[in-house]
Amino acid sequence: MSQEADPNSIRFATAITREIDPIDAGHELVAQILDAGLPSVSLLTLFFTANHVAAIDEIRAHLLEDLRPGVLLGMSASGVIFGREEIEDDPAVVVQAASLPGCRVQPFQFGQIDWDDDEDDDHLVLADELGVEVDGDERLVIALADPFSTPLVKTLPALKRLVGDASVVGGLSSGARQPRRNRLLLNDRILNEGAAGVLLSGAIDTKHTVTQGCRAVGRPYVITKSKRHIVQELGGQNALAAIKGMVGDLEPSDQQLVEGHGLLIGRVVNEYKDRFGPGDFVIRGLVGVDQDEGYVAVGDPQVTVGQTVQFHVRDQQAARGDFDLLLEAQRVHGPAAGALLFTCNGRGTNLYDEPNIDATLAMNALGDPPMIGAVCAGEIGPIGGRALVHGHTAVLSAFRGPDCG
Template identity: 30%
Template sequence: MHNERLFPYGHARDADWRTALSAALEMAGPRVRGGTLGFLYVSDRFESDLPEILSAVREQTGVPHWTGCVGIGICATAQEYLDEPALAFMVTDFPETEFHLFAGMEPYQPGKDLTTLPSRPPYFAIVHGDSQTPDLPDLVRDFAGKVSSGFLTGGISSSRANGAQLVDKVVHGGLSGVTFSEEIAIVTRLTQGCSPIGPVHQIAEGKNNVIARLDDRPALDVFYEEVGDILSRDLQRAAGFIFVALPVKNDDRGDYTVRNLIGIDVDRKLLAIGEYVEAGQTLMFCKRDGSTARADLERMLTEISHLADGRRIRGGLYFSCLGRGESLFGPDSAELRVIQEGLGDFPLVGFFANGEISHDKIYGYTGVLTLFLDAPIF
């Protein structure tokens, strides 16, 4: 009975997508034909083949509805496929009245709400985004306000081509994905890949993405003081190791969004970061560190296990940053194996994203885990 409640899933690597799909279907087994909604993640090596892949997987499974996207890396249970031709899918059996697919949303368009379910308003959504879409953070925040939980999870497609998304067909641009009613039992948590190295500072002077003063001191002086003498003399190395963390307002978990350092002006002691800022905002400096990232992933797994409260995990989705995986956790699919070790052996698919979506924000260097449970949450 236990295995029958798990969602069928499969994943495989091969230079020929037909061979990879055949192996993944064999792994999924015959129960795959009873599904209603599938999640499909495909290596960007297969992006040009995506219409054929979607047609084949629909024909061979009989599953009518599919969502997903392409990624430079693909995730599965205890397995990473990074920068190689691969695909992964998972098939759910939710009643078709309890979910709704959507695509092509744009913010601030009254009368064009594509998220309304026939019987009740949407509760939660899993979304895929296009990094080329203008004002994508505004679009994410706008859409989160249209689901009653206020919560989205997902990721921005990563690709050396066009970053295609799937919603029963291949689409580009904006957000796409699936909304769920509150009848579908879902829990989610986020894990950071960076950790703060100093106190919270207030931006005393800043314009656009340039910071002039922190705590009424020159921004570069504060930066040098916190990162130390060695890194401050090798700013190219520092840019790959030290980041800026912007605390999330009114968040009781101490959450923050991480942005890159993109430039300095030594003479005027200015810092430029990958985000617009203004005076009065707060920030921290943080470091990207494998040991602290692993500890935070294990913390997140403990939290989400408590949220599940003994209910069986039927399947899950994991959206991890391209800057994580092997480069942060080490080889042999270490990041995905930590999840398996923490929560057990359950169906998991996803991809390495160009930005991760949780709640109403786009993050960087994070991992977002979403689990489907065996019983509704009351």
């Protein structure tokens, strides 16, 4: 799939192969990209399923030799996305070539970082680690990471501070369930831990949509007692007692969702707002309950006393409607030149009764651009001006020319 455009504008093309043989797979991908007639390839992004891990070095070599991209970035995943198709169970490699005149593409990688004692200097420490230059014209960071080895809790805030107003998007590899089995690609390097990515600066515009696939229930609570990630009291009441009371007051249909999928907890990003709706919460899971004490463990190390939270349920109708509503902001800006979509491995047919929902909604909103994506074990996307790792989420990044408005 390719997009016709002025030679001086940004252009994208995509390719897919289901071939397992690395020679056949490489040739098929190269042929599709060359047929698109891009003047150059500034960035080549690829996602591949576990079936292709053993052969990815040879496939990558074909792409580097024949397409000569400025930067190659890739990641293994449990599933991949090509246009409107979400390939959840079958082997596939998907590739997106981007010609980005006037845009600087800086590659980077990182693992465990030796931070200074002064947290105010974290972004400077990270800049040295990444080896990138920032000049105030940063537009986007695409970060791909291994979930077993990457210290994102401290790294993402430092990265966001480093790049200022630029957004950070990406995903955690879902290609394997054991450490050192995932694969990240960065030019001629193949990594099995840490993170790899690119920093885009200059003549490109990016717009992002983050949908968390769930719906708020009950009322907001203020955390009145907690210890680390253990919530002990909500609104002055024992946490578990408050939750049980809230669930007991729900409609029977919502109670069934709680019984079937459990509860999620949403932490408000901006406490200064009077009302909270979709996009105002960072959604996390409940990871444990102390029945004797009535305490609840939250999968969020940043919960603390004084924060506002509200519980959520997973609901396929709400997930679909929320994504479609949030995509209105993309429609305002017109068709995209290209796009990347990072979705949770709990979405797709694990959430919806039919396949390809998220990909189809995205393509409809963006005017069918050359789009690829990955099914992830955690999605990186912006909420409230912060760079955060999400779960149950779809993160869409749409690329347009710098004059799109």
